[in-house]
Each structure stands twice: as structure tokens, then as C-alpha cells.
């Protein structure tokens with residue numbers, strides 16, 4: 001059997017969040033992100049295309065590094081308005097049966113006790129179709145609005161995230177036993193108190209006695225997604241994540257990433273093949289190659305320089321208003337998103353000027369573009385999966401949800417024809433669709449399973 005690929009749809013509760021300025025395009029409906037109809041249509045489209053999940057990115061602040069102001073972000077709708085990623089999920093779950101949902105939630109600002117409850121509730125309501133994109137957040141504007149005097153240093157953010165997950169694992173995996181709920185009407189007992197345990201977590205960042213507020217949900221722990229790219233972020237992903245997202249310009253860049261992250265997973269005592277790797281791609285589809293490239297140029301015309309400069313400044317933590325557009329972007333360390341800076345400062349194939357980086361970053365947040373006919377795009381997908389060792393792809397959009405619709409109608413049938421993509425969902429939970437039937441829960445080699453419960 002040929003290597004099978006998985007697909008996620010990359011979206012955010014904001015107008016044209018990943019292609020800056022595309023809200024102006026005649027085909028874009030992203031400005032309707034404040035309506036349930038938009039989410040319902042998008043979810044149904046992804047399920048028609050047999051996608052594993054809708055991956056919903058999120059930020060809790062404005063992009064205000066550029067010119068030390070949020071004005072450019074406000075003017076250009078740069079991930080602003082930024083609506084909540086979790087709230088549309090119940091409505092989408094009601095109109096779909098198989099599609100998973102992966103909201104982004106920050107361990108720097110949430111509390112594990114309440115977040116565990118929220119995601120367990122959603123896992124119940126969706127019948128086991130929830131994932132969590134675990135982020136530590138990178139914007140200063142998030143920190144100062146959420147009770148901190150400034151952005152925490154990256155090391156500390158990841159240390160907190162690590163303990164956050166330990167607390168959440170204890171609640172999800174070790175608080176309620178499988179048979180705790182007995183529904184015993186004769187003995188007036190809904191659940192057996194001897195099988196609902198406190199977790200008594202005492203750590204550096206959190207003190208959580210428990211017990212968990214929700215009885216075991218179909219998956220217990222939601223599927224864990226992560227996208228760390230700094231060394232500390234990669235170690236964190238290799239330890240905890242079941243799937244990782246990455247952004248690359250080139251197949252060579254992807255190869256370096258996949259071999260590195262699988263090595264790190266092995267060092268953590270995990271099966272490296274079970275860490276699914278999803279590079280992000282932006283498909284630009286035409287009926288001929290020429291048409292696709294003409295479409296790319298036309299889409300690029302909608303990208304705003306200032307809006308994208310503001311996005312890139314927020315992603316990298318560098319105020320690019322201070323730069324000459326023809327200045328080269330250097331290889332330095334950042335406390336914001338290392339991967340976004342490395343794409344331009346560490347590219348082995350090219351030195352990027354700011355102007356070039358902005359042109360690139362404006363469509364699909366700078367990720368690789370697959371431009372061509374459906375067959376050519378399927379060729380590239382196959383090549384990146386086989387040579388780059390990718391397990392799936394995170395599909396970004398130019399105009400929304402039209403990019404998904406075109407991909408589902410034109411590229412998905414081509415992938416299915418080649419025998420590299422499902423024609424039916426494998427299981428009923430998201431984890432089963434990603435890892436195979438019967439795999440509702442985390443595997444035994446995952447750190448959540450190795451925690452020794454306090455009550456044992």
C-alpha cells in the first residue's frame with residue numbers, strides 16, 4: 001500500500017488571517033467569520049474532502065510591534081478582529097460526523113483545571129473529535145492584557161507549558177476511572193466516589209487538587225498538536241505532541257526538520273513514526289500551469305506591504321519599520337517565533353531582503369506555495385510526503401473558504417485516484433482517523449500514560 005497522507009484545514013476566526021489583505025478579493029468570504037453560516041459551510045466542505053481536522057489558529061493580542069503601534073494591524077485586518085476559536089466548534093460538530101477540530105489555546109494564559117474541563121466537554125459533545133494545538137504565545141500585547149508585565153522568556157513559557165500538560169494529563173487520564181460512572185438508581189449512586197480521585201498536583205506554576213470536573217470522554221486526552229520550532233520548542237513537541245505543524249520554503253528545509261524532530265521523539269522514548277508531521281502548504285490551482293501562475297500574481301496584488309510588515313514584525317518580534325526594504329534579514333535569536341525568523345534569516349538557498357520576505361509572507365504566512373494544475377499539486381504533495389517524510393499537510397488559504405472548496409473539488413479526487421488518500425474515514429474519533437481504528441486513546445509510550453497517579 002502506498003504511503004497515505006492526512007489533511008488539515010488551516011483557519012483562524014478572523015478575516016483572511018493567513019493571507020494579509022485578501023479580505024479585499026472578490027471571492028473572499030472571510031469577513032463573514034462572525035457568522036455561523038461561514039463556519040458551517042467551511043466544516044462541511046472539509047468533511048466532504050475527508051480532512052482529518054480543521055486547525056484553528058489563534059492569538060489573544062494585536063500585532064503591535066511594527067511602529068510600536070497596532071494601527072497597521074487595525075487598518076489591514078492583520079489577524080484582527082480576533083474572535084474566539086472554540087465557540088464555533090459545537091455548531092460545526094452538529095453538522096458533521098467525522099471532521100476533527102483543533103483549536104489553539106495558550107498554556108501561558110489558560111488554567112489547566114478549567115481548560116481540561118472545556119476540552120473534555122467538547123470531546124463529549126463531538127463524540128471524540130477534539131484536538132488541542134498547544135501554544136505558548138509570542139505577542140507582547142497578549143502578555144500585558146492578560147495579567148503579566150511583559151512576555152515571559154521562552155524558556156519559562158515552555159517550562160510552564162510542560163507542567164500545564166502534566167496537570168491536564170492527571171485530570172484527563174488519572175482522575176476518573178473508566179467504570180466510575182455507574183448510573184445505579186437503586187442505590188442512589190450516579191458515580192462511585194471510590195473511583196473519582198483527586199490529583200493533588202503541587203508544582204512550580206500550578207497547585208491543583210482536583211478531581212477533574214468531567215467524566216471520561218471518548219478520547220480522554222484530546223489529540224495533541226504543537227508547532228514549536230526553537231530547540232526548546234522542538235523538544236517540547238517531541239515529548240508531548242501527537243502531530244506537529246511546520247512551515248518551510250523548500251523540501252530540503254522540510255527534510256532537515258523531519259529528521260530532527262523524529263530524532264528528538266526517539267530520544268524521549270517514543271515511537272518516532274507516531275509523531276505525525278504536517279507541513280503547511282498554500283495551494284494555488286489553475287486549469288493550466290500558466291493560469292495558476294497568473295492567478296498567483298493576481299492574488300499577490302491584494303497583499304498589503306504595511307499589513308504584512310506588521311504581521312512579520314509580530315511573528316519575529318522585530319520592528320521592521322526601522323528597516324530599509326532592501327536590507328537583508330539576519331540570522332538571530334528571537335523570543336517570538338523562531339521558525340518565522342529562520343525562514344528568512346537561515347535559508348540555506350537564499351538571502352532574503354525585507355521586501356522579498358514581505359512579498360512572500362503575505363500569502364499563506366510565508367509558507368511554500370504549490371502552484372499549478374491539480375495533477376502538478378498532487379505530484380508535489382506526493383514528493384514532499386515521500387522524500388520529505390511528511391505524514392500530512394496543513395492547507396492554508398488565500399481567499400476563504402474558496403481555497404478549501406477548490407482543493408476539495410480538484411486536488412482531493414486526484415490524490416484519491418493515486419491511492420494515497422482516504423475515500424472513507426477510518427474510525428469515529430479523530431485519533432482513530434489519524435492513527436488507525438481502535439486507537440481512541442493515547443499510546444502507552446506517551447508521557448501522559450507514564451505519570452503515576454497520586455491515588456495508586
Ligand SMILES: Cc1cc2nc3c(=O)[nH]c(=O)nc-3n(C[C@H](O)[C@H](O)[C@H](O)COP(=O)(O)O)c2cc1C
Pocket residue numbers: 056057058059104134135136137138226227228229230231232233234245246247280336337338339
Ligand atoms: C504552522 C504554525 C502555526 C502556528 N499557530 C500558532 C497560533 O495559532 N497561535 C500561536 O500563538 N502560535 C502559533 N504558532 C507558534 C508556535 O506554536 C510557537 O509557540 C511559536 O512558534 C514560538 O515558539 P518557537 O520559537 O519554539 O517556535 C504556530 C506555528 C506554526 C509553525
